[in-house]
Amino acid sequence: MSLLSTQALHVSIGTTKVCRDLELKINSGDRWCVLGRNGSGKTTLLHTLAGLRPPESGTIIAGNRALHKLPRKSAAQQIGLLFQDHADAFPASVLETVLTGRHPWLGPLQWESSQDLCLAKSALQAVGLGEMESRMVNTLSGGERRRVGIACLLTQDPQLLLLDEPTNHLDIHHQVRMLELLKQQVSNSRKALLLVIHDINLAVRYCNRFLLLFGEGESLQGNADAVLSRDNLERLYQHPLQAIQGPQATYWLPQ
Amino acid sequence: MRPVILFTLLLLLTVASLLLSLTSGTIAITWQELLAVISGTHSGNELTGQVLMELRWPRTLAAFTSGALLALAGGLMQVLLRNPLADPYVLGISGGAATGALLAMLSGLGSVWLHGSAFGGALLSMLLVFGLSHGAGSWTTSRLLLTGIVIAAGWGAVIGLLLAISPEQGLRGMLFWLMGDLSNAPMPLGSLPVLLFGLLAAVAIGRSLNILAHGEQTAGALGISVKPLRSFIYLLASLLTATAVTLAGSVGFVGLVVPHMLRLLGMRDHRLLLPAASLLGGSLLVCADTLARTLLAPRQLPVGILTALIGVPVFLILLHHSRSLHGEER
Numbered sequence: 001m002s003l004l005s006t007q008a009l010h011v012s013i014g015t016t017k018v019c020r021d022l023e024l025k026i027n028s029g030d031r032w033c034v035l036g037r038n039g040s041g042k043t044t045l046l047h048t049l050a051g052l053r054p055p056e057s058g059t060i061i062a063g064n065r066a067l068h069k070l071p072r073k074s075a076a077q078q079i080g081l082l083f084q085d086h087a088d089a090f091p092a093s094v095l096e097t098v099l100t101g102r103h104p105w106l107g108p109l110q111w112e113s114s115q116d117l118c119l120a121k122s123a124l125q126a127v128g129l130g131e132m133e134s135r136m137v138n139t140l141s142g143g144e145r146r147r148v149g150i151a152c153l154l155t156q157d158p159q160l161l162l163l164d165e166p167t168n169h170l171d172i173h174h175q176v177r178m179l180e181l182l183k184q185q186v187s188n189s190r191k192a193l194l195l196v197i198h199d200i201n202l203a204v205r206y207c208n209r210f211l212l213l214f215g216e217g218e219s220l221q222g223n224a225d226a227v228l229s230r231d232n233l234e235r236l237y238q239h240p241l242q243a244i245q246g247p248q249a250t251y252w253l254p255q
Numbered sequence: 256m257r258p259v260i261l262f263t264l265l266l267l268l269t270v271a272s273l274l275l276s277l278t279s280g281t282i283a284i285t286w287q288e289l290l291a292v293i294s295g296t297h298s299g300n301e302l303t304g305q306v307l308m309e310l311r312w313p314r315t316l317a318a319f320t321s322g323a324l325l326a327l328a329g330g331l332m333q334v335l336l337r338n339p340l341a342d343p344y345v346l347g348i349s350g351g352a353a354t355g356a357l358l359a360m361l362s363g364l365g366s367v368w369l370h371g372s373a374f375g376g377a378l379l380s381m382l383l384v385f386g387l388s389h390g391a392g393s394w395t396t397s398r399l400l401l402t403g404i405v406i407a408a409g410w411g412a413v414i415g416l417l418l419a420i421s422p423e424q425g426l427r428g429m430l431f432w433l434m435g436d437l438s439n440a441p442m443p444l445g446s447l448p449v450l451l452f453g454l455l456a457a458v459a460i461g462r463s464l465n466i467l468a469h470g471e472q473t474a475g476a477l478g479i480s481v482k483p484l485r486s487f488i489y490l491l492a493s494l495l496t497a498t499a500v501t502l503a504g505s506v507g508f509v510g511l512v513v514p515h516m517l518r519l520l521g522m523r524d525h526r527l528l529l530p531a532a533s534l535l536g537g538s539l540l541v542c543a544d545t546l547a548r549t550l551l552a553p554r555q556l557p558v559g560i561l562t563a564l565i566g567v568p569v570f571l572i573l574l575h576h577s578r579s580l581h582g583e584e585r
Contacts, residue, residue, distance in 0.1 A: 052475045076478030087470035089337040092523055100466045104478035109459060111526075156477065 001064065002027045003160045003192050004049065004079070009058035010217075013044045020217030022058070026160060031186055032194035033203040036213035037237060042196040043084060045213070046162045049194070050081040062160075076104035080158035082149050084165055088137050094148055095133035098124055101155030116155075123154040126181055128174070142169035150178055154185065161185070163195040167202065175199075179206040200252045204228065212236050258527050261520060265534040269319075272538040276315040276545040281552050282306050317440035317502050318544040318558070319537035320450055322509050324499035326536025327453050329510025330529050331492035334464045335485065336400050342511035343496040346403025350410025351380025352500040356432050357417045360425055366439050370501050377497030380406060385489060396471070399489070435506030435559030437544050449498045454530055456491055460484065461526030468525075508563045509536045512570050519573045539565065 004026040011018040018041030026032060034042050047053050049060060051067045060067040062078050070078075080101075088097075098120040099112050106112065112120075124130050127147040132140070137148060146169045153161060161182065167175040183206055186193050194211075197203050203210070210227050212220040214236060220227050233252060234241050240255040278284050284303055292304050328343035336345070343349070355376025359369040388402040418429060431438075457464075463484055466474045471481045499506070513536040514528065522528045543561035550556060 047472075050476055052472065072475070072480045073478040076476065081476040083470075083472060083476070087337075087473070088468075089470075090333075090339065090468045090523065091518060092465070092468070096465070096523060097469070100469065100473075100477060103462060103466055106462070 002061075003063070004067075005061045006049075007059045007061070009048075009060065010056040011041065011045055011048050012056050012217075013041055016041050016044075016215070017217035018042075018045050019213065019219050022219055024211070024221070026192050026194060028159070028190040028192050029186065030192040030194075030209050031183060031207045032192070032209045032211060033207035034194065034196045034211045034213065035198075035200065035203065035233075035236060037215065040213045040215050042213060043164055046081065046164050046194070046196060050079050050162055051075045052081070073104050076156070076158070078158055079160045079162065080153045080156040082153050082161070082163040082166055084168065086137075086145055086149055091136050091138065093133065094124065094129060094135050094137055094140070095120060097137050097148055098133075098151045098155050101152040101157075104156065119157070120151070120155045123151040124148075126154060127151045127178065143171060143174060146170055147174065147178065150182075159191050161191060161193040161195075163193060165196050165198070167197060167199065175202060182206075200228070200233065201249075204249050204252075258522065258524075261517075261522060261531065262527075262534075265531055265538070268538045269534050272541040272545075273315060273319065276318070276541045277307065277311050279545055279549055280306070280311060281549075313442040314437055314440055314544070315541055317443045317446075318437050318541045320443040320446045321437075321440075321499040321503040321506060322540025323533035323537035324446065324450055324453065324495045324502075325506060325510040325540075326513035326532040327450070327457060327529055328492045328495040328499065329536075330514040330525070330532045331457065331464075331488050331495070332510070333514060334468055334525065335488045335492065336396055337468065337470070338400070339515065340511075341400075342507075343492065343499070344505060344507070344510070345407070346384050346399070346493070347380045347407035347410055348377050348493055348496045349500050349505040350407045350414065351383075352377035352497060353433055353505055354410055354413050354417070355379075356504070357414060357421070357429050360429055360432070361417060361421050366441075369439075370441070374497055374501040377493070377500055380410065381490075381493040381497065385486075385493075431557045432504040434557035435504040435562070436555075436557045437503050437547070438555055440502055443502055446498045446502050449494065450533070453491060453495045454533055456487075457529040458526050460487070461524070461529065464488075464525040464529075465523075503540075503558065506540065506559045506562055508559070508566045509540055512566050513539065516570060516573055 002025045006022050006024045009022040010020055016039065034045065036042050048055050051070070054068065062070055062075060067075060099116065102112055102116040102119065121133065124133055127150050129144065129147055129151065132144070137145060140148065150166060166178060166182070170178060179202060182193055185191055204224055209223060210221065212227055212232060220232065230241060230243055242253045242255050244251045244253060278286060278289055282302070284307060288303055289307065292307050325343050332341040332343055332345060333339055352373040355372040356369055359372040384403045384406050388399040418426065421429060463474070463479050466477055466479060467484065475481050514532050517528055517531050517535065522531055540558065540562060543565055544558045547556040547558045547561045
């Protein structure tokens with residue numbers, strides 16, 4: 001059974017058609033990558049799949065129930081979303097911010113237990129911020145704040161992780177480290193992820209399924225061999241590309 | 256500061272401020288007399304007992320209740336609008352209440368009418384903002400804020416008009432009311448339950464408030480149904496503000512500054528912050544009212560002036576010494 005599937009999904013925002021008749025099946029172990037130009041609606045699609053906005057038509061099935069009929073809380077237990085940026089209106093420490101990930105798992109009047117605290121701390125260790133738990137989030141660098149967001153998602157512990165440009169603000173070491181960590185999470189505990197990223201080469205290295213959004217609702221999906229051809233990518237970005245054969249994979253460079 | 260220590264200090268402050276308020280005034284009452292009256296063994300001067308039970312106790316309690324209500328409402332509004340500059344009055348509640356109160360004064364009605372009319376004005380304003388900000392589009396934070404601010408400005412004009420056309424002898428009472436005045440405050444029998452309900456509700460949604468502070472989308476992704484929560488916070492904060500304003504007039508400053516004082520002391524979890532804010536706001540208003548009654552006795556000052564006079568330096572000192580806004584935790 002797939003973690004999330006869509007049937008005849010139409011998504012649009014304003015006058016932009018994001019996808020038409022999209023049939024997506026996300027199974028555990030899948031690492032999906034969504035590629036598309038700026039403004040093609042990748043973020044909108046992610047928010048729709050998380051149940052934060054209704055699709056124009058079609059259904060999204062999470063587990064075995066329609067997503068829009070699922071209470072928000074159970075939806076958040078199954079699907080987690082890392083946003084493109086973070087808003088912190090009031091002071092909060094790193095640990096407090098990461099602990100918010102436990103919200104879907106706690107009763108209305110329940111306080112975070114020592115077990116929740118353990119989860120949050122080990123998530124912080126995993127993203128390399130174990131020493132920073134008492135720092136205020138507004139004093140962190142962009143990359144550190146990004147890793148706090150990823151730690152929060154790990155603490156939420158959903159089956160399906162949706163990530164909107166997870167490598168934003170990260171240096172190359174942390175880009176690789178975070179994607180490696182996410183890949184591990186997926187393979188160790190039968191999860192799945194779907195991420196939006198602009199670096200084709202990182203995507204090829206860490207993802208095994210691809211969804212290309214061409215605009216006007218047209219989309220293409222499949223594994224790397226099937227969809228990542230020069231024709232498709234050049235049409236996708238409307239920019240000439242050069243393919244370089246490396247030892248393990250083909251690398252794409254813009255001309 | 257650790258929450259346990261902070262709460263202990265706040266409780267001590269609350270008790271101290273209540274005792275201070277009960278013992279000081281034009282008729283000085285000693286601690287022994289106070290204890291005797293409370294325990295029912297007071298046998299001496301009848302007047303002492305009367306002053307204590309009929310004048311000071313209701314007024315002290317009213318001051319505490321309205322201060323606590325305002326601080327609680329301020330903390331809620333700041334999260335709702337995700338704006339540290341928000342206070343309980345930012346969305347026009349006090350303007351509606353003031354218009355109601357001034358109309359009652361202008362038509363020479365008694366104090367029961369005054370309170371009823373102020374509360375009615377506050378409720379009207381609250382429903383007006385709520386309804387208009389829903390409008391045709393979606394209910395966004397900035398839409399709510401703009402609607403509230405514009406309606407507050409509208410009330411401001413109406414208040415100005417009422418002041419301009421009212422006869423000379425009524426002006427003083429009106430000005431006092433507008434600055435916040437507890438001299439006509441009744442025993443807060445209706446307001447205390449509202450405060451208790453507000454406190455319980457605020458603690459119950461506290462964890463959601465912590466998350467809402469990180470943005471509505473984040474809250475949605477973490478399983479919070481944002482729309483109902485937002486409406487609930489708005490209605491709760493408005494009800495608390497309306498109750499406070501009805502009791503004491505538009506006392507300024509408490510609702511804006513008290514939550515920030517606690518944040519500067521390192522209290523950030525709203526499940527603790529909001530009860531703490533109630534204690535601090537209540538004590539602050541009790542102290543301010545004690546000063547308002549005694550500073551130029553037998554003349555009384557509007558308590559709103561004193562809240563600002565005490566609050567401004569305390570807040571600035573805290574802000575100056577705090578690193579928690581822009582650095583390591585204290």
